[in-house]
Amino acid sequence: MIDDYLQIEKNLRDAPKPTRLVTTQLLISAVAGFFIFSAFCVLRCRFPNIYMARMNYLGVSNRKFMPPVLSTKSLFGWLATVWRITEADILEYAGLDAFVFLGFFKMSIKLLSVCWLFSVLIISPIRYYFTGDYDQSDGDDSSDPKDPSEATDYHTYLWLYVIFTYVFTFITEYFLMQQTRKVIQYRQNILGNQNSITDRTIRLSGIPPELRNERALRESIESLGIGKVAKIVICREWKKLDLLFKQRNHIIRKLEIFWARYIGTTKNPTFNIRPFVESSYPLTPECPRYRDEEEGSDSTHAGTTSDADTSDYEYGSNSVVEYQASPTETNPFGTSFGSAVYKKRPQIKLGFLGICGKSVDAIDYYTQQLNVIDEEIMVARQRHYPATPTAFITMDSVATAQMVAQAVLDPRVSFLITRTAPAPKDIIWENVTLPRKDRVLKIYYITILTGIMGVAFIFPVGYLATLLNLKTISKFWPDLGELLEKHEWAQKFVTELLPVYLFTLLNFVIPYLYVWLSSRQGFVSHGEEELSVVSKNFFYVFVNLFLVFTMAGTASNYWGYLSDSKKLALQLATSLRGLSSFYVDTILLQGLALMPLKLLITGHVLRFMFIRANCKTPRDFKELYRPPVFNFGLHLPHPILILIITLLYSVMSTKILSSGLAYFVIGYFVYKYLLIYACIHPQHSTGQVMPIIFRRIVLGLLLFQLTVAGSLALNNAYLLAMFLIPLPFLTILYLWNFERNYLPLSFFIALRAINKDTQVDTDPQSSAGVRATHPLTNGVSYSSLRSSTIDERREYNQTYEYPYLVQSLEGPWLAVDGEHVVMATKDGTVRKRFTFEEF
Known part of the structure; x- marks a missing residue:
C-alpha cells in the first residue's frame, strides 16, 4: 500500500492549492444571481405571457x-405564492413527473x-482541534502528511470518517427510500384512479405474421382468458402518407404566407394575429389561448353573411371585393374592424427560384396544389x-390492461x-410505422x-483539466505559462476560475447533442426518448465531467489509475482532495448564478428576439407563444451529479x-x-x-x-479503512431490495390499487362526479383524486388511430379570433375552437 501511495505521489502534478478565490467566486456568483433574479422579476411583470406562458396554455376553460x-403589479409578491404551492x-x-423531479430536490435538501x-x-470542530483546519483541504496540506508513517497521530480524528461514512450512508438510504415509497404510493393512487385511454391500452410487439390482422389478434388475446379487447390498432408501414402530409404542410405554410400578405396585418385587425396582452393579467378575451385538451367541438361556419360579403376570403378566390364597414359593424367572424381597403393579390413567378417565368396568382396557385395533394391523400x-x-x-378496463x-x-x-402504452399524443408515429x-x-x-x-x-475534457495546473500550462503553452507566473491574479483566474466556466459551458452544450441523438434512435414515444436522454447525459457528466x-486534474498518468481498480480508491481520494476548491466554485456558480438564469428561459426569449420579426402568419405567432417544453433529460442529470459530489466530500468539506x-x-x-x-x-x-x-x-x-477508504489509506489508517468493507455490500443489498420489491411498482399499477368504483366521467372538465377515495390513499390529501387528473384532461377524446x-x-x-382559429376552406371561411397541439 505504501508503494502504491508513493507511486501516486510520483505521478501527481502539483495539485492546485486550496483556493483563496472561493470568496471571489461567491461574490461574483451572488452578484450575478441577484441581478439576474431582479431582471426576471421586472420582465415577469412586463411580459407575463412569456414568463407565465403555461397559464395561457391552459386557457380560460381550465381556470379551475x-x-x-x-400578480404582475408586485416585483416580489409572487415569491410567497410559489412558496405556498404544496405537493398536492x-x-x-x-x-406526477414534476412531483418526482421536485421531490428529488426536496429529498436532497x-x-x-x-x-x-x-x-x-x-x-469540523473535532477536525479543527486535531489539525488546525476546519475542512480537510483547507490551508496548505500540512495536515496531510506526505510520509504515510507520520499519520499515526491522526487516527483519533479519522475515526470520525468511519463513523460518519456509516451515518451519512444510512441517512441517504433512509431519505431515498422514504422518497421512493412516497412516489410509489402517489403513483399507485393516481394511476389506479385514472381511467384514461392510455391506462387501458398496451403496446404489443413481436406479433407473428399470422396474427397481423385485427380479428386473429383479438381472438388470440381473448382466448387467453385475461379479459376483453375493446379496440385494436395494428401499426402499418404508412410512410407514403407521412411523405404526403409533409408536402401538404409545406403547401399550407406557403398559402398562409400569401393569405397574410394579401389580407394584411395592420389595416385589418381581424386577420392580424394578436399576441397575448403583455401589459396585464389575467388575459383579455381577445387574446389567443392554448388548451390542454381537444375540445371535441366541430368547425362551424362563421356567419350568415351573403356571398358578396365572404367571397373575398374564399379558398382561392381571385376576386377582390371592396368592403367598407362602419365602426360598429361586425365582420363574418364576430369581431369588429374598421375599413378594409383594396389590395392587389400576391403574384409569384413559376420559373427558376421564382425570379423568372410566368406570373400567376399565388393564392390560386397554392390552393390548386393543396387541392391536388388532398385528393392524393384521400386515395x-x-x-x-x-x-x-x-x-x-x-x-375494456385498466385492470385488464395491467x-x-x-x-x-x-x-x-x-x-x-x-x-x-404511451399516450396517443406521445407516440412518435414516424418510428412506429418503420419496419422492425x-x-x-x-x-x-x-x-x-x-x-x-x-x-x-475524454480527450478534450482531459486537456481542459490541464488548466488547473500552472506546471502543465507551462509545458503545453510556455509563453502563457511565463506570462501567468508574472501576474498572480491572471494565474489565479486561469487555473482556478476559467476551468469552472469552461466546465459549466460543456455541461450546457453537450447535453443538447445527446437530445438530438436520442431523437434519431427510433424510440416509439417521446417519454422513452426522454428517459434515454437522462441516462445518456448522466453517463456523460459522470464519466467525462x-x-x-x-x-x-491532478494525475499525469490517469489512464493507468482508471484501469487499475487497486489504485482507483487512492487516486480518487487524492484527486478529490486537490480539487475541493474547484468543486466549491463550480457548485456556487451553478447554484447562485445559473439557477436564477433558468428563470429567464433564455432560449424561449431568444425566439422572440430573432424569430418574431419573421413571423408572417397566425400559425407562426401561435408557435411563437407556445410554452417551452421541460425536458428532464436536460435538467435532471446535473443535479444528480451535484448531489453525488456533495456526498463524496460530506465528511471532508463543510464548504x-x-x-x-x-x-x-x-x-x-x-x-x-418553471414547472407550474x-x-x-x-x-x-x-x-x-x-x-x-x-x-x-x-x-x-x-x-x-470508496473515496473515504482511499483517504484513510493515504493517512496510513489501514485498519480504519477495513472497517468500511461491509458498507459497500450493505449498499448493494439495499439496491437489490429496491430492484426486487420496488421496481415493479414503478412500472405497473398493482391490481389492488385500481379503484373499481372510479366513476367513468365522459367529460373530464366536469367536477360533479367526485371520485371515491381509495383505501390505499392512507389519508393522503390529494386534490386530483376529487376530480380528473391532468393526464385525463389532456387525453380526453384521444384515440390510437394513426x-x-x-x-x-x-x-x-387566416386569423386567430378570440378562442377560435379562422380558416379558409373550399366552402368559405370557418371558425374552429383553438386547441394547443405540441406534437
Missing part, C-alpha cells in the same frame, strides 16, 4: 385547474441539511399497407412482448455512436456541503416556478424517472465509501 394567479398542488397542476448539521457541529388512405409487428390494444402488460403471452422468445429491422438498426447504430462520442469526449476530469445545500434550495424554488407557471411537460406522467434517480444515488454512495388516417384536411389559417 390553474395554479394561483401571480404540484400533482394537480403539473403532474433534507438529506444535506442533516449532513450539514453533523458536519458543522461535530466533524392513399384507401390503400393497403403492410402490417408491422406492433399494435396498440385497448382493453394484467396483460405484466403477462408473458408466448412461449417463444421475442414474440408477443407486452408493454404499457429499420428501427432496430437505428437503435443499434445510435447506441454505438453514443459510446464512441463518450470515449471521444467528473471521473475523467477529477483524475486528469461543499454548504454550497450543495444552497444549490438544491435555490433549484427547488426555481424549478417549482412557465413550462409544459406534455408526456403522460408515469414517474418512471424515479428508478434512474435511485440507481445513480446508490452509485454515488459506493463512490463515497393521425394521418383520420386527421381532417383543414385549410390555411
